[in-house]
Amino acid sequence: MINTFRKFFQSKIGIGVTLAFLALIAVAFASADVSGSGTFGGVSGGDRVAVVGNEKVGTADLRRAAETAVDQLRQNDPTLSMPAFIGQGGLDRVVDTLLDRVAIAEFGRKYGIRAGDNLINSEIRRIPAFRGADGNFDEEAYRGAISRQGLTDALVRDDLGDSLIAQQVVQPSGYGAVIPNKLASRYAALFKERRKGAIGLLESSAYAPTKDPSEDQLAKYYGANRDDYIRPERRIIRYATFGADAVGDIAAPTQAEIAARYEEDSALYAASEERTLKQLILPTRAAAESIRERVQGGASLEAVAREAGLEAATLGPISRSDFGTQASANVATGAFAAELGQVAAINRSGLGWHVVRVDGIDRKPGRSLEQARSEIIATLTEEKRRVAFNELAADIEDRFADGESLTDVAKTVGVEIQSTKPLTGAGIVYGSNGEQAPEILRRALSTAFQMDEGEPQLAEAIPGQTFLLFEAGDITPSASAPLSEIRDQVIADWRRAEGAKLAKTAADRVMKRVKGGQSLAAAIQAENKRLPSVDQLNLTREDLLQRQQRVPAPLALLFSMAQGTQKKLEGPRNMGWFVIDLDSIEAGAISPSDPLFQQAKIQFSRAAGDEYSQQLSKAIRKDVSVEKNDTAIEAVRRQLTGEAQQ
Template sequence: MISFFRRFFASKVGLAIALAFLALMGLAFAASDITGRTFGGIAATDRMAVVGGEAIPVTELTTGANTALEQVRQQNPTLTMPEFVAGGGFDEVVSQIIDRFVIAEYARAHGLRAGENLVNSEILKIGAFQGLTGAFDEKAYLAAIGRRGLTDKSFRRGLEGDLLAQQLLAPAVAAPLLPEKIARQYASLVLEKRKGEIALVPAAAFAPAGNPTDAQLTAWYAENRTRFIRPERRTLRFAVFGADTLKVNATPTAAEIAARYQKDAAKYAASEKRALTSFVVPTQDAAKALAARIRGGAALETVAREAGFTASKGEARDQAALASATSSAFAKNAFAAAQGGVVEPAQGQLGWYVARVDRVERIAARSLAQATPEITEALTAEKRTAAIADLVAEIEGEVDGGTALAEVAKQYGLKVETTPALLADGTVFGQQGATIVPQLAPVLQTAFQMEESEPQLAEVVPGRDFVIFEVARVEEASAPPLGQVREAAIAGWKRAQGAVLAKQAADRILAKVRGGMSLDAALAAENRPGFEREKIDLERRQLLAQRQQRVPAPLVLLFSMAEGTAKTLEAPRDIGWYIVALEDISTLPIDKEPGLVAQTRQQLGQALAEEYREQATAAMRKELGVTRNAEAIAAVRRQLAGEQQQ
């Protein structure tokens, strides 16, 4: 790929645009019937649109945009709402909400229903609404939808709309099959190969050398503030503590040690272990006959081998462990035999055991004094674990009760620390390479969702590490004052001015190329430094192999042009202008790729289903009629983008 394509897509804004449309299916959760508030000068009862005879409240849009941004942030945690709006995410939310209402209204108009019982059954299936027992938990349900700004009524309304959409559209889009002739056409595109050239006329080559006036810079910055949006930053206060830092008295008393010794008397009594060599035979008669041969002086291993069995040596075990592995009867017989003796055969789960006692290990009894160090260590660990659990529960009670972090820290001897301004992904704003304490990483997502400053306690490593944290300061995503980014703004202004001249140069070059001059010669005629040119020789399948990456726009244009043509394309963020010239198109014979047509039909099935859905929804919009409240939508857009009201 062309190296200069990557500049835009490596930037934060470029990445935001690439991710702006991900995970928007969660808009079913975006309903809200909250009233009485205002947003951007539009009352909560105002409508964003009217579908047929039903009004869509503007709160649907505000909640939907926030929900969509939250989902996109799962892939790009530092994405800001202004960037989301600028990248087209807001417009997609508007369309999604209107279409959801269109489908539901059309379904009702044609007699489809999603009754209360059906909605209830769907709610019961959602795992997020289940408690510890696995059954539906009303508190968990209300808490989950409440975190999304929803009420029971609004959530049910959204779920009802989804159920109606399933009833209405599922039959229309189920398992569509692309006709073979069309599939062959699409399959042949995969085998298409294109040759051409792509050049970049950089704005930097035409940028003015002098700086703008204060008035020019101020006006330009006001129009381009979204380019300088800083993501939301939060400063946290926290105190880390754990099993190694909490002071608890875990020393056992002499009485406790004696009681444990008495309780585990069997553990400290004299004991015996035995190691055996054995094999298993299917019948009692065979076992007795083989045991008799061994008692007569034959080696157990030899007897087993001659009888077609394999003898195995076992590790030393006590009687209980041996009984668990074989049978109680065999273990009893084994512990009755002398060292070197043959065990009386006994039946186990696998057959009849024939065995020899190889070794007897006798462990002497231990007195209380001898067992005290071991018991002391065990009791100390147990008491410390219990004491820490009690102390953590006590601290948690203080935190939940509203006690300030500083007071909790002082009471329990904890050290309070403050982070620098953090981004949602845990990086320190403005300090490349700076890190935070690892205990904060698991709670960052919660910290960036908290609306209140009351402290919270979180368990980082179960039973060992804990952290109390609170949000000390929230700096909303916004463009900084011009003075803080003056140098970057000047560079942006110069780039913008250069882009205008670069467009004129690109038009001149394009005219020469269309007149028969080579692209290389047309670029040289401009006599400017910094022009970049690269020859392209690619198959479409090479682009398809990079489905997980965003294909650069100039390459997309190259693969959509007619042979022998040239076009210009604006580069993002005033980088300059691309000139795309396509020289040749060739296609490999499709018959040399067996199975490609069938594979294409299968892969395009989902795209065809989505196309059917869009066409059906468009027909519904036309029949019902949709009227948008452009003023209300624009007001919400301005508020979300952080723009000043006009």
């Protein structure tokens, strides 16, 4: 059953939303025009979601913050839609985070904390997205990045300034928090605490009705649980590809062009010589001459070097100019004047006196214009084809910018348009068993899911070889599936939900039997249903820690109950109800030298620091006064989910 726990107890968004949005704030993409240019509702102040101190937080702020939060989360979950995000409580978290940030900034300004232009500039320069190819801050990259987010320089600076003030106000409150050893010891000992008990599951399916619901029951259930049936956005991508052959015949290079290229690359066609050398460098000329004489007399350069406690180095094949750069011009001249197998005359470089033996000579004769002609023609022809290829791509981009359709451009280029099956943002064919989008679309898929319908674009599918023409031909927004299309699924879910209600009542009966003296296994068996067997548990918290997995909720509850008590816990997605029976608790003990002690101290000190920061944020909200406009927040929610247009 523990495997069942692991399978079912997983958060939909959880901490990920909070962390992603906090990171989002740090790069100043969380808010927009504080003037509240959007208008919602018919009540006074309907374009404001809140007033924080003297600062007005507009509907545009909240809308942009929610959109950017979803964009950030889509980096890990491309199929996440705005309705799903909101249905899982994402908008509420965005509201709280946004208002906290504004409140903290207001509090900071109230007490004289500022973020100057120089500090803001330095923070902007540190953001990787704003760096150019050389790794330094690039003004064009910065302007382009904020423009794509629909922001201006002034808005980014205002928002980043607020975030910097928030860092100055909140971070010190939790910095360096440390709990005393005595308190840490009490907490750490909990990891050694042993608990014995049992967990049973009363599955909804065992209690679910077998009959179908009435039409009214089904409609009410579907209406109350629409968010469970949200489908991801799907797009049909229309596309075509073309390569360098799309430019047709290329004019042959002229005689003048061939001659000019031969002259330009004269070094490539000139005679050349490379040598393989064995080299030993000595500190004095006398030592070098002595070794040269021995080698000329028949001794091995390698053996003589070893006798001297040195090692000869192999160089090459290397050209005369390269060797001259490494050693000196005189050393290179001597080495390239010697014959194969000879030791060159001793010459000096900045490193010392060189003993150089010629081990190999590779001479390549020069080539005349006539000899190199065919190679030059092939090179020039390929270059002309690439230029024409790139000019064709530039012309296509201009035509798209002028409003020409994908069909018209594809016809001109002479390529056939293909259409995909409906795809999700993850590149999976919707409704398939993992069927992938065509490989040629992989590089452009992310862009295709940000485009408006019928706005074609050009992209490189295979750099330097193949271009891709593509557009979003048919967009199906993310929305709850119509009841008529998922009727059987909703009926099954209704049965499970009804079964969960009866399972809850059964859990109460089981707990009553256990309190009357029966074991949990006997109490569940008395239900006369086909139910999973009861898990008998004998665990410490350290055992749970060693699993390095998320602790299932029933086990977490087991370790928070009083000895001799029973609790019931609802399973996720109407799977049923757990009954937890805790028989005994054995207190744990821990030594300060135990690594677990230091680990616990660090963890609980960090938790204490987080608590200080949270309490400060709550106190700041009270100090600056925060008034929310629930009507405007609801209007934003309706617009983001598309309900406002229905």
